[in-house]
Amino acid sequence: MVIAIIAVIALLVIWGISVQNSLVKADETCNNALKQINVQQVSRFDAIQALVKLTREYAQYESETLQKVIEARGGIISKPNPSVGDIAHNESILTELSSKLIAVAERYPDLKANEQYSKTMDQITRYEENVRLARMTFNDTVTRYNNQVRMFPGSIVANLLGFAKKEYLAEDTTKTEYPAI
Numbered sequence: 001m002v003i004a005i006i007a008v009i010a011l012l013v014i015w016g017i018s019v020q021n022s023l024v025k026a027d028e029t030c031n032n033a034l035k036q037i038n039v040q041q042v043s044r045f046d047a048i049q050a051l052v053k054l055t056r057e058y059a060q061y062e063s064e065t066l067q068k069v070i071e072a073r074g075g076i077i078s079k080p081n082p083s084v085g086d087i088a089h090n091e092s093i094l095t096e097l098s099s100k101l102i103a104v105a106e107r108y109p110d111l112k113a114n115e116q117y118s119k120t121m122d123q124i125t126r127y128e129e130n131v132r133l134a135r136m137t138f139n140d141t142v143t144r145y146n147n148q149v150r151m152f153p154g155s156i157v158a159n160l161l162g163f164a165k166k167e168y169l170a171e172d173t174t175k176t177e178y179p180a181i
Helices: 002-058 060-072 084-107 109-113 115-150 154-161
Strands: none
Touching (some): 002 115, 084 115, 115 154
16 A cells, blocks of 8 residues: 555656646747747847948938937847847837838938848848747747646646746737838
């Protein structure tokens, strides 16, 4: 009887360790996915800054305005462990900058015809797509993690070890169209 009890306890401990390892792995995957979004946003911000520099050659006033927006908003947050709020803050900055750049380009046809402008705009578009895909990946990994945290019997171990449900990256409901860069 004692051997059976010890065997059941050993199996429960092994199962608990397995669930804990699985939760840690899922948690780290979520953290990595969020960091990937931050990396893409920083790259996109760098491309936008290059475009601001190029714009300066064509329109001193508009480029000064754009530069002031960049400085006033504090730039893009690049943290080792960004939060969902940091990512949303970065996205609002990038959207505002993109909108202003589009307005400047509309006023200067020569700027739009510039080869360097076209290449930079292509880079920005590529980074926007990368951010969109990274956001989707993050939300997918959060779904898998949240399933593990909330589904029985793993939820027992998750609650005992302090694993909490993670927040999804929400869509901006005020944004009806993405900037056509």
